[in-house]
Amino acid sequence: MTFLPTTREEAARRGWDELDVIFVTGDAYIDHPAFGVPLLARWLESRGFRVGIIAQPDWRSREPFTAMGRPRLFFAVSAGAMDSMVAHYTPLKKLRHDDAYTPGGRHGARPNRATIVYTSRLKEAFKDVPVVIGGIEASLRRFAHYDYWEDKVRRSVLFDAKADILVFGMGERPILELAERLRCGEPLAQISDIRGTACAARGEMSSSVVELPTYEEVVTNPQRYAEAFVLASREMISGAGKALAQRHGDRILFCNPPSIPLSEAELDAVYSLPYARAPHPSYAEPVPAYDQIKSSVTTHRGCFGACAFCAITHHQGKVIQSRSERSVTAEVERMVAMPWFRGSISDVGGPTANMYGLRCGSADGGASCRRGSCLFPSVCRHLVTSDRRAAALLRRVRSIPGVKHVTVSSGVRYDLLERQPEYLVELLANHVGGLLKVAPEHTVDSVTDLMRKPGKEAFERFLARFRNESARLGRKQYVIPYLMSGHPGCTLDHMVELALFLKRHSLRVEQVQDFTPTPGTLATCMYHTGIDPFSGRRVYVARSDREKRLQKALLLWHLPEERRHVLEALRVCGREDAATELLGSGRLSQKGGGRLRRP
Structure with missing residues (x-):
């Protein structure tokens, strides 16, 4: 190598x-x-x-x-x-x-x-x-x-x-x-x-650019910060977007429109390069991240879901750039020939596995589109959701000599699966391994709306379909839901309803993602400003460590070590009525502080 x-x-x-x-x-x-x-x-x-x-x-x-x-x-x-x-x-x-x-x-x-x-x-x-x-x-x-x-x-x-x-x-x-x-x-x-680059400039602002509120304005005025976010988002998601500029004192940040997405042939060329597929030999110890991905294959990049808390759309773009089936299978064949390969492929996917091969069907291919998401608040009428390519790719990969097992461990959009019956059958029959990870993140509609995610009804439909299809296949398979606590707009009352939903649908989680305000995302804008920048409405934000801890505890109601925190959370938000359903018989603890501020 x-x-x-x-x-x-x-x-x-x-x-x-x-x-x-x-x-x-x-x-x-x-x-x-x-x-x-x-x-x-x-x-x-x-x-x-x-x-x-x-x-x-x-x-x-x-x-x-x-x-x-x-x-x-x-x-x-x-x-x-x-x-x-x-x-x-x-x-x-x-x-x-x-x-x-x-x-x-x-x-x-x-x-x-x-x-x-x-x-x-x-x-x-x-x-x-x-x-x-x-x-x-x-x-x-x-x-x-x-x-x-x-x-x-x-x-x-x-x-x-x-x-x-x-x-x-x-x-x-x-x-x-x-x-x-x-x-x-x-x-x-x-x-x-150069598209996809930003640089510093001085002097007068060009009339051809979209000027954002200045650094000095967004530092002191949350409303101006929200306005800057909306302007930048609308231009950055469009293939026909204009350049952006933002003053920082006497200097100007000049940001060109995003780079043009790679074609299928160009993406194939990138993945055909002579990678050693290994850590540098100077390392005496294993690198954990390598162990997680060494037998995985990336089939595409980009995501048109644009979840509020996720940076993928902002970084990779919302245009799905898919490799050819020939390119993917050639990479698998190279992997099979490597001495460490034992027959198992850990993932065939991307940011969202079932977006492989999907595209915009509008006349200009989405170049003039200003929608932030192709899925929220509903599936765009121009989105081509055919699962033919994705299902065929899974069949082709698992038929390659030397491949014994193929798992899809990338996340899937369950709201898309409603339109992808062939891919769903392939997934559940051959590629789940007993556990399917999906990310509803929440089930209270006012929260999922702010997350830009499908709501409770869509998740319930998916659960029913998943369980019925698994039963038809004669396979014992389970859904592992990824859920988030502390997201802007989410209160303790909302987390109680989510915990009850899990209990009533026989779902449990072992880990909960605390919301982290990472740079550049819509959710971070809401966290900082307390405003939904697109609607202008105020948004409740859980800021104290105590409330964040209690929100997280409610999703771990089934763990004995979290019982005390669950009882405290129920008492704080006045939902003692839910204690018996969540925890079974037992008295509420009399210890702990009073109520948290509620919206």
Whole structure:
């Protein structure tokens, strides 16, 4: 297996005395297409660029950043597969003790706000070398944004990092165009028109751009923050969107429209590159994230669900970009030939497994669409929901010699499954393994409306269909629901109703996702402002650690260690009537505080 160079010695063995582009990443180097930095590095390599990777450098000094010398074109910086603050802290802002993207799973291999810190070190070491920032952290922090960990609105990360260019979204097109134009001798200062990039400017605002409320306005005025979010969202989701601009003092953040999605042939080319599909051999310990994905196959990217709390649509876009069946099966065949493969494929999917092969059927392919979601508040009449390609792909993959088991572990949209009978049968008959994970997130309609998710009736229809189909197949299979506590708009009363729903439908969860206000999402805008930016209505927000803990406890009513918290929650919101149904016989505890503020 041949890896991209991570040292001068490795570069020299390729006959390279100078590199064109050096990537700096907060993740361990795993040469697998599921990881963004190796994918982009391989993409540039395939176009004739000499590329190296500095993975998880010690940021406490500049020396690790000089390990591969000065690149001829630029440094490309990414915090990693996750925002570094999300990677480091729990929803209650407590320090995490592990990191799945580090050898041995150890915490502490990357700094807080890694994009800013890495760029600062590179500028210290190489003042005249351009630094391009990208990845999920830079992408979702490109405008002035609310930061949960500091509880304030921060400037665009482009200004805080003092980087030269920011690449947002999926980076293949913009980073290749930038590298090619620099290689041809075009000055960096003149490159400001690449789709999928943002840069700094001064002077007058062009009349051709959409101007957002200024940084100074959104810092002090929640209403202006909400207005900025709506303007940015509407332009960023449209293929015909305009460029955006936001003043930060005497400077302007200039953000081009998103990059054009890759065609099927282009996406196939990206996934056909010679990935080693393994961690770099210098690592003496396993990398937990690799173990989770090494036998998985990504079939597509993008998501048109646009859930309020999710960043996928903002980062990958809502256009589904699907690989060909030939490309997917070729990757599986390469995997089968690897010495570690034992016959099981852990996933065939993407952000949402049953969106593979789906598309917009309107005359312009959705280029002028301004809808944030193709599924909410109802399924768009232009959405082509045929499951033929997805069902055929599953059949083809499990028929490949050497493949014994194929699991679909990506999430599925159960509201889409109502229109995909063939895929549902394939899924339940061959690819569930007894447990199917779905994400209703909640079942109270006023909450799911704010989440931009289907409501209780859609989930009940799915449960009935799932159980009937499983019985027809003669298989004992169960639904594992993913649920969320603390989302904007959700009260303790709502969580009691959700807990009762679970009890009445014989459902249990072992883990609950506490809502975390991550940069760039609609839910985070609501959390910060207390406003639904699209309707202007006020939104209740649970802010205290106590209420967040009680909301979470209600979904774990079946665990003995949560009984005390469940009783406290019921008493606080005046729902003692639900205690017997949830917990069985027993008296309410007399300990604990009084009522929380209710909307």
